[in-house]
Amino acid sequence: MTASAAAARDKLNWRLEPKTRLVPLDAGHARDKLADIVAAAKEDELPRLAKFLSGKGPAQDFLAAVFDLSPFLRDLARRRPQILDALLDETVEQRLETVNKAMAAAARAENASEQNLMMELRRLKAEAHFLIALDDLSGVAETALTVRRLSDLADASIRAAVDFLLRDAHAQGKLKLADPENPTLKSGWVLLGMGKLGAHELNFSSDIDLVVFFDPEAPAVIDPLDGTEMFSRLTRRLVRILQDRTEHGYVFRTDLRLRPDPGSTPLAIPIEAALTYYEGRGQNWERAAMIKARPVAGDIAAGKAFLKELQPYVWRKYMDYAAIADVHSIKRQIHAHKGHGEVAVKGHNVKLGRGGIREIEFFVQTQQLIAGGRFPELRGRETVPMLGELAARGWITTEARDVLANQYWFLRRVEHAIQMVADEQTHMLPEDDEGLERIAHMLGYKDADSFAAAFRAALQQVEGHYAALFEAAPELSAGVGNLVFTGDVDDPDTLQTLHQMGFQRPSDICRVIRTWHFGRYRVTRSAEARERLTELTPALLEAFGKTRRADEALMRFDEFLSGLPAGIQLFSLLQSNPGLLRLMATIMGAAPRLAAIITRRPHVFDGLLDPALLTELPNRAYLSGRLAAFIDGDRPYEDVLDRLRIFAAEQKFLIGVRLLAGSIDSMRAGRAFSDLADLTIGAALQAVMDEFAQRHGRVPGGRVTLLGMGKLGSRELTAGSDVDLILLYDHDEQAEESDGEKPLAPSHYFARLTQRLIAAVSAPTAEGVLYELDLRLRPSGNKGPVATHVDAFRKYQRQEAWTWEQMALTRARAIAGDEALCAEIDAEVTSILAQPRDRAKVAAEAVEMRKLIEQEKPPHDLWDIKLVPGGLIDLEFIAQVATITGQLEGDMRTPGTIQTLARLDPEFAEPDIKQELHDAYSLYLAVSQMIRLCLTSTFERDDVPPGLVDLLLAATDLPDFKVLEAHLKETSQKVRENFDLLLRGKRS
Template structure:
């Protein structure tokens, strides 16, 4: 027996690993022999005669090594470049050599004369050797998965510690800081490096990034200038990253990720501890609580790091297991969707970390229980996953069966993860999708073939999935069919990107970035923990609703802009949570109505009106609006405050009228009437406020009377959401009045001119609350050449003696919208008298046709959707109605200014029943489409790019099955209207 053992040792079978390695089967035996031959040749070239002899002798160790070289290109390349790695094992077994390397790495940081370049080179050389040896020990089954992760974590700890010690000593030598003991640089240095994630838990995987957060304490004794500390430690952190991750001819040490720090998009690389504590306590998110479970001071001032984590305990570990803690868990869970589907789990291409039944589900299973119970039980506050499974079982939170099953599968999956990464030292968690790649992983894990490995792997995932899903069986579900939605950290989750794509988002990575901004609490609406919690729970339903708009990216970006301006969020998020219809309405606005979205983005307070539970039940008629306006102005007396209140009220009510139109609560005609009534009331209130303010300085004119004559769509009760208002200000006064009273008297004409100018400024000048309305005075007598205010006598004379036909046509839609009541009645009587004056049909019709032809020539329609200017469009209908009014061809009692009503009442001797019906229905169609387009769009509709949500609204308004049918309907309708226009205004009987 002794001779046999000696022979084995001589052949190198036991001494390289301290034990005979597990049998490893290569993918290609011939290729394995060739790789071994190349290695022997390389060793010979550098004079490693003893290694050449051992490798040439063969045996179990050499066979294992040949298979490892075939299975792992990483190991093959490492051994080719540095066969000395294996030569060291002739004297010291791999586990002991790894421990020796770790000590060498730690010593590097204490070397007094080492340069940064040499430090980088030495760290890379040592890391490469340690990495290769850890991989060999893992494949040889000398290390189990737990030992592997611990050795990898110790290697990272040592490398970070060496780099930090070097940097602190270098800063000391430059006079930037004053270390207490340069031989122990980290002590009381104030620089804190927290290891997060797997490194924090001593569970680093083979090719993992290392997650670090860099803090500093400006009050530490080593810091000589606290005001320079921000820049100093940011610079040191930047150098640390360069030392660890820059690729040189010697490779790299560890890829380093600093994005788990608070709000990484807007914070420096190193953060003062006071700022960090404030962030976590005021804006820290659910996932950050979970992440802090694994946080560990890894380098720098370890005592300060431990003190920092101690201060964070109340944030991470809540004292009571109350609803808030459970809601935290559920909101995290909704971001990492628990797949409960049945059926086969694919092995090829499966993500061992993030996929169904993967490592993340086990970690999350443990962390959620810790978050709930760790506040009361300190033993549940540990960092290591499997150890905490044991503690959870000890306290009865999970069964011993769950503990054993999840612990077994955890280490099994970590083994698979290591094999995947050992192939090429790449940070991937995906099993290969090709047969050869899967066979390779199976062999590396000791299986005879891919089929047997796949069976065990599938069973493992199913076991994990069953326990993970059971954990949340009672969790309230806001959405069950969305898919994976993970917005933690600062790295895009692949499954989340896929889910977003499936929901209809075209730029899923950008969407992830936007949603992470919400979670970082940068907006006022998301600064409170409760608001972020509600928004997190709402996010899946929001994304579904935005996806349903078929312009998902645009909808979400508009919502983001809305969110940015929102003063607070809890009430809105709660409202949307409890009211799916309102959520869908919001999504519709964001996806189909850029104009409305812009309104609520600039003035988010208008959205407050949706909180009224009676909103859809009450019609926005004049009585309703007058009552609301009276209540809104109650108790307000200051001039500027009145005007601001009017702007706020008008913006909110325009928005709410529009919402009623979008939802179908009112039709387009009712909306036009409501928009017009709103203008009447608010401009009328502005007129009274301006008159009162103006009179303080300039007094009143004896016998003064003022009224506003509404023209155009305001006069015909057909305003849209985006309409300006056409008006004429008329006035009268005592014949004896020569000037106004007050400290600064004015002559009457100048008085009313100045008053009108004040009114225009009050209504149209932009302020912080926007504008009330844009006012157009061009329809006044003499147009822009005439005075802005018109005396009633001048108006009467002009209309009876000077006005042209087109001005009388415009007057058919005129009505008094505000002013002194008796004066208003007199004006109405005067307008009716002018309109009713006898006229020659042929002359009026001819001038109307000429005017229409001129408009068509000078302002041609943009496209078929330009319903105002298109031949056979709204102008044609308005001209027909206006001509009919001027030649007394409108039946019924009383004068009407509404175009639709005039068309409906056209006299039989002017237009027969069929023509009347055609014209009325055409106006109804155009009005419906125009109201929707003006409500939703800030400009003209682009026929080549109609938002799907807007397309749906247009189709609904026209009661058409699809957009193609609607376009055909418009073509037929405009053609028909143009035919009637030509016939009616030439007196041809065919048109009747």
């Protein structure tokens, strides 16, 4: 090597100059992490990089901050410092170009194999992700460039895999390619990128949505009759190449559920069949989805031709607003909740939450659907350019364009920062202070408060424009015809208007409204109240009409009104607060359980009037403070029990409303329902003990703890859950009886106390029932005493308990009682669960138990999520077996099923299986929480309120009921396969 060449090699010409100054959370920690990368560079013999990173300057400060703020980027740099070393020779842009070319080359290499391609794509994708993130955090790359780069990366990955698969099919004689060097040419295999991929707007950890078609008459197809099976097989291999987790990670999670009727169609659909479906049975949400469709790989010419044929279906010349209302309903947008104050920043969903990314995207898409049929320039896929076109044609104001464009890119930056922390497909801001501070620093803010202020302002601006769009649209106008309710005879035009609004029994509706006007309820006896209600009626009818069970919803509202003592304030609030009115309509139309509560206990409605309702999180501290204030003071025993029932009913209702409105997710709802049960049952226990002691005194050294089991123990209660408890007690060894006026022996004392607690909690009073209690999980079940001495509990669990009882014990959690005893019992449970066991024996017994449950309690249908094969019980059994056989990472015990599934030991469950189980439990939790919240009976798929369908789609972020059913079916099949693999040791 010449001296000049050596000098050139040693010149540290770093090719990324940060424009943004990032500040680490901990400067000392950041420098330590940078030193780790220096050590990795030396170990990999990269002296230039080691020397550069050891220096001082803005670039080194920037990298130190990045590695402090993002564990994902830090770990990748430590494993592969060569990625950083390359930036001493090439810019990020040059390097990304090299990566994309390398992907194409990997597919065409002489020694190309599926395994080699999978490894190479994962290696290259990881490098590209790292570089894209670094350039984004540096402020050099605008967010628009970041999403384009991520989309180009996805395109390159898909194309490489498709090229390899087509050449492989050609080599095996399955296809006859026109040109093996250009394998996609006239191949007939069409891959459309949908959603963010189609729009070149992928986020940092995005899934990719693909829809796959094929042309059986394409020159490359040898046997058209074999086309469906062959192209479906190729598609399945494509998904495996992109999605399967290996030791090198994965390329992109791939979703094929946006294809026509995914529950009953093959993975690859003939083009003619697809066109027939879309033109005859296509849904409005599918039309909206096709706005962003783009041929990303395979036969691009055939893909373009397909989309051209589909244009009349997507872009109708005359667009009616009723179709927009349908799209609006199906897309499950969370309405602007005016009057409910600011949103909570912690835990906010940047994509789906109020004022989020989805509202901007939908704002644009609805305008495109209305006008795109007549104006081809409004048919673009990308969100921000389409805002510009809409403003240019006068569909929106320039102010709306500028605000929504700026906030779109701001929210996308926030979304990327969230995902860059750990490369997780999440859109939720952290719930803890440090997590929020981390995001603030990644975005260049000095602290969490300044970020939170900017974030709230962005959401409010988006929400304002979004709400204005739909309030101004003709489908929301109440002036659609006569609405006359005077006299005794139905007005024919009014009947027609009500029918158009969605009411099936317009004459009954007229009769109900005349009842209001005649002042037959206390709530409408004053003239002012009747006037307010008359003014409100058109908006009320419109809101209930949109529930798609309009008659039932209005009848429930009528029942609610009949029990109210007064109504002027209510009617005024509903009239001035469209968000509250929509919420009321949703409750009455989609949630019979909540409607029953609000009808039986009208006072719970008062909680809805709290402006902070949707911003205050119903955590333990919040509920504890509210409960203490509600039962404060010297009250009679019965009054305390009644007030506990009132409090629990109101808070269950308000937790449910938060879930319904999207301000909390299903997991947080489960924690809130469980915290509420802990606190109210704990308060009932204290009241019972105090009352009992007045007559029977106390046992010397007597202590009691309540052990929550089942969903209470795992903090996964739903709105309709029973509560599983075990009462444990302890006392001085010498104690022979209590010290009261009517002394009792200790065992008799605590048994009577438990019976009193059961009555206090479960006996119906004028205020209802607090909780239905189930004590069958105690030692020896119904045959054993209702109260158990801690020594007896300890002995039983260690020496006599069946495997199923030890599995049940994994969810045990001390919820109330003597604090010291609670801690002792929790420690004892942890110790019992840690005992060595025969793993194979435990797994075999769990499998046998599952088989017995299936025989004795067969599932009702696919929607019987608990009992269906591959349902909740399978997941719970996996978590419980892993816990009692010591197959979890870390030492701490986690009663929660989803937390346990996240900790499965890699030797027990591979990372991709662990992810599948975690995702399945999240899905089941979202569905079951919403169903139990809304319904008091079983879910009947053929008689489900349409409003509940919309809520389920919102909770699962899926576009259509059939897609949800297909996803549930696919998920349960995967879970059962994993259950068989992990517990039976064999694949299904």
